[in-house]
Amino acid sequence: MNQQNKLLQNLALRKALQLSINRTELSKRVLTGSERQGQTFTPDGVARNPKTARDFAKDASLSQNTFSAKQAQKFFRTAQKELAGQQLKLTLLSDDDDQSKKEAQYIQSQLTTQLPALKVTIKSEPKAARVKAQLSQNYDMVLTSWGGDYGDPMSFLNLFTTTSGLNIVKYQNAAYDKLLATADNQHADQPEQRYTDLKKADGYLQRDAPVIVLGYKSLPTLQRATVSGVIQNPVGTLDLKSVYKK
Numbered sequence: 001m002n003q004q005n006k007l008l009q010n011l012a013l014r015k016a017l018q019l020s021i022n023r024t025e026l027s028k029r030v031l032t033g034s035e036r037q038g039q040t041f042t043p044d045g046v047a048r049n050p051k052t053a054r055d056f057a058k059d060a061s062l063s064q065n066t067f068s069a070k071q072a073q074k075f076f077r078t079a080q081k082e083l084a085g086q087q088l089k090l091t092l093l094s095d096d097d098d099q100s101k102k103e104a105q106y107i108q109s110q111l112t113t114q115l116p117a118l119k120v121t122i123k124s125e126p127k128a129a130r131v132k133a134q135l136s137q138n139y140d141m142v143l144t145s146w147g148g149d150y151g152d153p154m155s156f157l158n159l160f161t162t163t164s165g166l167n168i169v170k171y172q173n174a175a176y177d178k179l180l181a182t183a184d185n186q187h188a189d190q191p192e193q194r195y196t197d198l199k200k201a202d203g204y205l206q207r208d209a210p211v212i213v214l215g216y217k218s219l220p221t222l223q224r225a226t227v228s229g230v231i232q233n234p235v236g237t238l239d240l241k242s243v244y245k246k
Contacts (some may be wrong), residue, residue, distance in 0.1 A: 001014055001017070001140070001141050001169060001209070001211060002139055002140055002141070002170065003168060003172070004137055007086065007090065007140075008090070008140065012075045012076070013079035013083065014208075014209040015072075015209055017212060018212045019065070019071050019072035019075065020067070020072040020113075020115055021067060021107060021109050021214065023037050023038075023067060023214060024152060026107075030106045031103065031215070035217055036218050037215050037216075037218045038061075038215050039057075039061040039066070039213060040060045040206065040213065041154045041160075041211060041213055042057060042153040042202050042203045043057060043148075043156070043161045043216035044056075044058070044159065046148065046151055046234050047151070048148075049195060056074050056198070056199065060198075061206075062070060065206050073115065076114075076117070081123070084122055087119075088117055088118045088119065090118070090119070090120050090140040091121045091122070091123050091141070092125075092142070093123050093134070093140070094123070094125075094140065095126070095127045095130050095143070096127075100143060101122075102126070104122045104143055108122055112140055115172065130152060134168055145217060147217075147235060151229060151233060151235050154180070154183065154184070154198065155235065157198060157205070158180060160176065160178055160205060161176070161177050162182055171202055171210035176204045180198075182197050182203070214215070226246045227245055227246075228244055228245075229243045
């Protein structure tokens with residue numbers, strides 16, 4: 001959600017949008033198994049608690065961000081008061097492939113059903129045009145995704161620091177910046193403290209809602225029973241250097 005948009009600068013409105021989307025239904029009925037549910041911006045399988053071995057995504061997940069029409073409407077009433085006199089109209093930008101269109105239509109339906117005073121228009125464009133609009137902040141909301149470069153929460157969370165060139169939503173939070181700087185410096189060689197820094201940082205994204213996490217992409221694959229040694233990384237590509245055939 002573009003933080004330069006005056007409506008989306010309102011936290012109550014962002015929370016209303018966040019709580020209006022039924023991710024379980026989205027995953028099962030619209031995406032049909034190609035996406036796993038999630039709350040954290042850091043997907044599951046990327047990191048584990050160095051003390052308890054619990055998955056980072058489960059450790060950092062805030063339960064109050066799950067779908068709730070009642071809570072969404074409560075936040076929306078607050079937003080209406082705070083944004084009195086402004087037209088509550090937003091455009092959702094997406095790619096123009098069939099899957100993206102279906103997902104965008106579902107999100108539009110959810111938002112306007114739970115928040116009937118809100119008007120949401122879909123704008124579907126070829127990927128190149130969507131990316132160009134995204135990078136130039138020429139959008140309200142955009143349906144997009146991110147894949148990490150390496151297996152660590154930092155590969156996801158560092159997108160949202162104030163100085164990041166990939167901070168396309170223009171999120172700014174000094175406390176968030178400080179947590180990531182501390183994780184990279186003072187706590188770089190202290191796994192437990194660094195993990196806590198990163199968990200708190202993901203919590204800021206969930207509470208401030210500059211992005212709404214819809215889920216984690218998954219890719220079903222088949223592997224022949226006679227082939228062994230395939231390393232399935234949580235991010236990046238398959239590692240085939242140790243592959244052998246029985």
